[in-house]
Amino acid sequence: CPPSPEVPPAGTMCGILAVLGVGDVSLAKRSRIIELSRRLRHRGPDWSGIHSFEDCYLAHQRLAIVDPTSGDQPLYNEDKTVVVTVNGEIYNHEELKAKLKHHKFQTGSDCEVIAHLYEEYGEEFVDMLDGMFSFVLLDTRDKSFIAARDAIGICPLYMGWGLDGSVWFSSEMKALSDDCERFISFPPGHLYSSKTGGLRRWYNPPWFSESIPSAPYDPLLIRESFEKAVIKRLMTDVPFGVLLSGGLDSSLVASVVSRHLAETKVARQWGNKLHTFCIGLKGSPDLKAAKEVADYLGTVHHELHFTVQVRYFYLSFA
Structure with a gap:
């Protein structure tokens, strides 16, 4: 029985795919990554984008919500040395932009602040974000990268490892399952840094270790x-x-x-x-x-x- 045209498609939200440190930088490999990114097309029907730098690829399938006309991804800092692909919304982006007045924003996208915050504060900027998000950021100056997921995991993110030593990130497993020897669900409230080579928790509220909340009922x-x-x-x-x-x-x-x-x-x-x-x-x-x-x-x-x-x-x- 085919689906009824009255039933809207499920999972409609931006899709990201990032492949870092691949052993093969041929056009065939780029085509393969574009093909895998298309598996996420149902998440973002408004735009498809990809940025490649040496052996690193960041792809994006966009559902346009904020700044539909100029907020296509991947997004960049001023000189395009920092590249980011994001699934999510940053609710306090206007407040964060006020702290970045000497930075030049190229779009009206709420997610562009991520690239500029990284320039200003390094990897420790993530806990400044109020929103739901999963993102991968590449710093082309030293080919380092980070990936992060929001505090409670509203936006999906999976992480995988290829046989060639490459590291993969995707909004859905279907973009990883055929090309990674293993993959995991990226834990909520965590950040992965290529500089340290591991996951660490960025979300550490004061009450996190409390077994019983101490705040009075109000x-x-x-x-x-x-x-x-x-x-x-x-x-x-x-x-x-x-x-x-x-x-x-x-x-x-x-x-x-x-x-x-x-x-x-x-x-x-x-x-x-x-x-x-x-x-x-x-x-x-x-x-x-x-x-x-x-x-x-x-x-x-x-x-x-x-x-x-x-x-x-x-x-x-x-």
Whole structure:
């Protein structure tokens, strides 16, 4: 049974592939890396890019969210000696740019700050980032490289090793499985540095070693933190919506977003009303509950239906 055209593609987010220190620098090898990068095309349908330097390759499949017109990747510093391929969003990029006033930014991409932060602070800049991300950065001046993944692993990243001694990084295993002798899931909150040759944890909050949280319960602080977490994720130059199931979590997110749009009154491509989406079987409890929440909040609501047969098809090939 073929998938229904009503069902949107899964896994839509940028895809990265980096291969460092390959033994073969022929055009055939470059073509192979481009071919492997295309396996991630479903993650980023808006742009494909690759940067090669000697025996190092950084490839990118882009889903354009911030600065769709000039934020194509890989991204660079001013003289293109630092190259980075990123999957993610850096929510505090404007704040970080304010600390980098003597740097010249070439795009409006939130991810370009990574290249400039590395120039300014070296490998220790990662804990300055507030966002979800996985990235690989190459410093062509000494052919060193680093890779990092966000604190809780929102953005996927895998690491592999080739028989020729090369080191590989990819958003999905399918770009590594045929060409690496072994690979691992890159651990969240960690950084790999070619200079030290190993992984180390960059995310070390004060409470990390506590078995029981010591902070007192504060419902107002929880509400404020939750609202901030939702609102900072609205950073986009393209239309957005909320996936609404009618449960507590998604209903609270939709409520915060809906109120924020009404209060800010910022002109958007879809207007100031929130668009909500629910996917499910016709007559399912989720669709009913989501419609009730959408009606209460006054959102522009969309229902996407699938059949039991289509659902079984996706589960079979997941």
